[in-house]
């Protein structure tokens with residue numbers, strides 16, 4: 178029943194095969210978009226990080242290739258490069274500049290609402306006072322971007338799985354202390370092969386009690402069982418990635434029935450070698466099976482992608498037309514963690 182309702186909301190329509198571009202004035206890349214899965218540090222352009230490293234006289238040259246892009250061979254090397262790049266972001270002012278750069282890029286890609294993962298681990302070492310200063314700087318930059326480019330930002334505080342449950346407890350304190358109209362959610366990222374969701378139950382319970390909405394990375398490097406555990410133990414309403422649920426179709430059906438939203442990042446999965454090309458990505462199957470999903474970039478410069486590119490590649494791979502993408506944007510806004518007034522405001526931009 179839920180699935181039928183969902184199909185109505187999405188206005189599911191499919192074109193015949195072979196349509197690279199949608200009908201009408203626009204190409205799909207020009208449509209208004211809602212992005213719910215973006216790591217702020219992971220969205221830092223390599224030139225921005227190189228510039229900061231130069232200003233601070235820090236040598237992190239080893240993380241770039243000859244072309245100036247981030248260099249990594251697999252997910253675990255990606256995490257190391259990510260943390261090395263982040264090491265040059267040492268002041269609230271750095272985060273303000275980063276937020277401005279990231280939102281300019283997102284707005285240029287047609288994004289009108291964005292939720293970004295924010296990590297007190299990197300912003301003041303999980304100290305609540307320091308975190309407040311970083312957050313203030315990020316918010317000011319976000320307010321300027323909204324006035325200038327019509328893009329709204331909200332934050333999801335994220336603990337990092339491979340840093341362990343004790344650090345997550347400190348992180349959730351930062352989240353609880355700053356929960357409100359800007360910090361709207363709590364989540365977990367990092368190496369899914371380390372630890373278990375049940376180790377983080379205390380932190381997620383605290384976040385929920387503080388009124389924060391919940392999401393967890395799962396089913397990216399862990400299989401369907403990892404998704405089941407995140408749903409059962411952390412009681413999240415959205416799953417970051419979740420793509421490997423496809424290996425257990427009963428789970429896919431449960432996800433669809435329960436209305437759990439998958440924050441799908443196809444370009445990220447393909448760049449990291451999870452799937453061998455766009456047509457092989459399970460997002461097409463999720464769509465057919467009535468699973469709620471959103472489309473995001475995860476860490477766009479690392480994966481040489483943008484929201485505009487994600488839309489274009491999906492359009493080419495699955496022949497999805499403008500109506501499908503419009504449905505995705507509306508469904509994403511529905512799944513956003515912001516308050517009703519913000520949702521209403523953003524809806525007018527779609």
Ligand code: ADE
Pocket residue numbers: 216219259366367368394397445475476
């Ligand atoms: N942190 C940044 N990107 C991530 C990803 N794709 N998976 C897990 N943690 C991350």
Ligand code: ZN
Pocket residue numbers: 214216366394417475
């Ligand atoms: Zn992610």
